[in-house]
Amino acid sequence: METIKENTNKMETVVHRADSRGYANHGWLQATHSFSFASWFNKDRIQFGALRVLNDDIIAPNMGFGTHPHDNMEIITIPLKGVLKHRDSMHNAWQAVVPGEVQVMSAGTGVQHSEINGSATEHLNLFQIWIFPDEQHVRPRYDQKRFEEADRKNKLQTLVTSTKDSHEGSLKIHQDAVLSRIDLDKDKTFNYKLKDENHGVYVMTIFGELDIAGETLHSRDAIGISKTKEFTVKTKEDTGLLFIEVPMQ
Template identity: 70%
Template sequence: MKKVLHKADSRGFANHGWLQANHSFSFASWNNPERVHFGALRVLNDDIIAPKMGFGTHPHDNMEIITIPLKGVLKHRDNMNDDWQSVLPGEVQVMSAGTGVQHSEINGSVDEHLSLFQIWIIPQKRHVEPRYDQKTFKPEDRKGQLQTLVTSFEDIDSESLKIHQDAKLSRIDLSEGDTFTYQLKGKNHGVYMMLISGNAEVESDVLEGRDAIGISETDSFNITTKTDSELLFIEVPMINF
């Protein structure tokens, strides 16, 4: 088993006034050559956006982009659909940038901050037709059991959102003292696990809120919670680039 531990306070941080951003991997002005990616996972940003503020229209291409709102109201608009769409906590948004897309993401509230995870995954297929999708996932469906959010188009799971990569994003909410074993898809995969909240031990490493651990070269790993905990798993092929 190979492990890499990323404590919350080791992340890159940028304070733009309207945006407080924590970067698990090199992003924008924060460059850490030892933390460029974890396999096909290129970006995991933990953002807090001020009311009525956000990212103006900007381009992306050849990237699978997943957004998970945690608190507040996200408003999305792109050149595939000019109408503003709301994405709320409990929902997940996916966008295949493919040959190129222009989009805007803003805080749709006038008085509440927006908290979200923004995730970029390197696709296995380039120059695909851009697409957008979002879906609601019930919190009660991840109490003590793994809730799958995103998988590959080739995956047989019909309830998850789809991207152009052999990846799997999932969440679980565990109670204090629970144990859980995560099973990987294959030997060439790794899992980047973010502890959204709580306190847990992962294969002898103790994690607190917003700590993360990357695990690869194993079939499974074990988690024991010290308090009620929320966990996010991002499983990806361990590609190099």
Template identity: 70%
Template sequence: MKTIIHKSDTRGFANHGWLQANHSFSFANFHNPEKVHFGALRVLNDDVIAPSMGFGTHPHDNMEIITIPLKGVLKHKDNMSDEWIPVVPGEVQVMSAGTGVQHSEINGSTSEHLGLFQIWIFPNKQHVKPRYDQKAFDSEARKNKLQVLVSSIDENHEGSLKIHQDAQLSRIDLDKEKTFKYELKSKNHGVYVMNIYGEIVVDNNTLETRDAIGISETESFEIQVNDDSSLLFIEVPMVF
């Protein structure tokens, strides 16, 4: 089993006043040649956005973009619908940029900060027709069991959002002293585990809140839980 540890305080950080951004991988003005991507996972940003602030209209193409609000309310608008769409904690948003899309993202609250993860994954199909989707997921359904949020558009997996890549995003909320075994799709895949909060041990590595571990070249691994924890798994092909 191959592992790479990314402690929370080694992430890139940018303070723009209205935006506090933590970058797990090279992004904008943060560049680390050892943190460019993990397989097909290109971006994992942990953003906090001030009330009523956000990102103006900007373009994307040939990228699968997943947004997971953690606190507050995100409002999204793009040139596919041109309407402001709210996305709240418990929901997940996906966008296949494909041939090109223009979109805006803002904090929909005038008083509360917005916290979210934004994830970019390289697609396995280029120049597809842009598409947008979002879905609500019951937090009780991930209590000590894996809840699949996003899977490949080529797989017949009911209940998950779809992207153009042989990837899987999932969450689990684990109780203290539990043990959980994660099984990968294949040995050609790796999984990037973000500890949203809590404390876990993987392969003798202790991971606290916002620490992450990339795991590859294995069929499975075990997680020991030292304290109540919430985990995000991003499983992607390592060669794409």
């Protein structure tokens, strides 16, 4: 189910319920798509501003994506459970990425990479996010960083910002975007302030239950919010959120 509405204060919202996402079961891969991807197409779910892809993937032990190309896309991977192993044309060795870490890759002029489940026994669950860049044909780059769980307990933890942004401690991409997480206790209120009035925020509920912009969201429900300077989250139970703030034009 998808609902789009404009509130009286000009805030616009679009709600994407967890069960409205695209889904494909490939045996070794259970892929869930917030936006049109691969064989799943929804003309109303192409992108949210500069956000093009948010995939919620579960990958079987020892399985994964063989070497394949990307170009002119900013790719962010957030492991939630298990261990991801990554190798690309910039690095010969496999690199492990585990929960608590975030990986970014600027595909730019072109890069080849592989991603596999690094465990022989445990399934891997991750978010993969694609964001359109604000510069084309940049030199490919890769980075990853650990972010401590305690640093997002009832406070915003910034994960990714623009290469042009002076924010320290975050990973960088070629887009005026901000990715952040927060883990809120039950019955907490949090106010999110947008960086720019021309931005929107896609809010993914990693777990929990909350009220936001007149909607109640549960695990893996999402809401896109735009045309506002700020909005408020009120939790009904312990809740983890991923905020993806991007330019809307």
